[in-house]
Amino acid sequence: MKNYISIVLLMIFLVGCKEKNAASAEARETAVSGTATILVDETIFPVIEDVAILFENQYTRTKINLVSKSETEILNMIQKDKGQIAIMAKTLDSTEISYYNKVQKVYPRITEFGSDAVAFIANTNRVDSTLVLNDVLHLLKGGSSAKIKSLVFDNPNSSTVSTLKTMAGIKDLPKQNVFAMNSSKEVVKYVTENEGAIGILGINWLLQPTTDLASYASKIKVLAVENVKINANNTFIKPNQTNIADGSYPVTRKLYLLNFQGTSGLGMGFASYLAGHQGQRIILKSGLIPKRFPTRQIAVRNKVE
Template sequence: MNMKKTIFFFAIIGLFLMSINGCTKKPSDASDVKETAVAGSTTILVDETIFPLVEDVAILFENEYKRAKVTLISKSETEIIQMIQEDKSRIAVLAKTLDSTEMKYYNNTKKVYPRITEFGKDALAFIGNGSIADSTIVLNDVLNVLRGNANSKIKTLVFDNPNSSTVRELKTLAGIKELPKQNVFSVHSNKEVVKYVTENKGAIGIIGINWLLQPSNDLTAYLPKIQVLAVENVKVNEKNKFVKPNQTNIADGSYPVTRKLYMLNFQGSTGLGMGFASYIAGQQGQRIILKSGLVPKHFPTRQVSVRNEVE
């Protein structure tokens, strides 16, 4: 009888512990959670030229919303647009919005009405070897090289990726459809652009400024060997004719090569993509952009408390 009581006693204890474990079980993985604006999981394609910034926002978004999981995939602009068109992904962060032709395509052919959120502005940086004496560059000289005209000062123009938004932006400014076969080429990453410039004095690299403001660990070692060039802006007075891509100059438009940043959502429903768009364009996200050195769409407000007495 005592043995039976003992067994019964431990059985009750076991059931009690199991019930406690069930009550204190951690929330299921985000992939198992129904997707809402602040929960579930989603994948976002990100223009590789602004990946460090979006990665920072995603980390803080997940930290605030514990049941949300955002997977970021870094791709070139051309690759992202192709994947969206092929329905391989439905959320993207780009350094461009949709033009009227693209919007018509999605509305009429895909029957999708994308939600577009502008959240900031960045710039394209022109970098040169740290040992060169001249730390300035004339934008028209760059554009002429892109048009196929030789320039004694610029031996080579180096881009991060042939399909990148950087290439697209400069081709638009130069009014060309294709890059020339001489004196212009692309590598495979921002790090390779920086590395090439450190090894070649006559080379001018063109990359998104975000990679210089928030460099990865493997890029940091190269930064002391390069210099960010000041770009001529013919619209400003002679005293400030050459302008560097700092936050102030990007914000007031005196730096001549800037771009607006957008989040494009093709989900067609209120999911995690909508929540992330609201976050990056809201107070929290805009503070992160401001801290990164880029320019937020809306500058975060600051409340000042005035006290009658000083403690």
């Protein structure tokens, strides 16, 4: 009887171990399986959402949770080890890389996958469809402009703010004539209701507007920005795909995936997909600029059927 009980207990133990190991294997994250949370710069969220959906469709054992945050929020979360994968409109400098290497004992893997632009929008009632960038920078330095009543950013901690602050050479935004909303959607809405305002946001939100944002499209216009470095008759450049690609539009940014996992997890898999053939096609189709333009195979037929 004792032997029988021992055998039953042993069988229960072995079955339990097998189930535990199976569950552990199923939960183990790899480059093409498991669950991962990715912090995404709010200014480029629409295109990353597209990539994540197609990635999950191709690799059905994956689940990508996208969290939309401002640039400052993402950096703070990474420093506090509250996020391991981030997609941003900036990379890390040598000091930041050294910090993560020494403090968090991880060397971040950085993947450049494309470029976008900071767009300036105005109410359709604005007569002028152009914008002098120096007027914007002058306003950011605390000056005034007869052509610009106010500047409106998508978020006080946004990457658009850091981009323009760097261009203006300032550390803080002035307290007059410069405002910040809570999202790109709020910027668009504000501009439709305030004729003298110039809205500043990532171009991705205009190229891929959500349903509620699309209803405001007829009430705004994207401004052509002066590029004084171009030797041409018309130096006012629109932020379209061609002008972003050749650098003639003066306010462009590179896009990066930053992976702090330190292992061969979903961060590596998603980065490879984003920078690979399929991911780059999605970037191109979105209206942004891929790091590498996808090639097309042309089949030449000997006869017409």
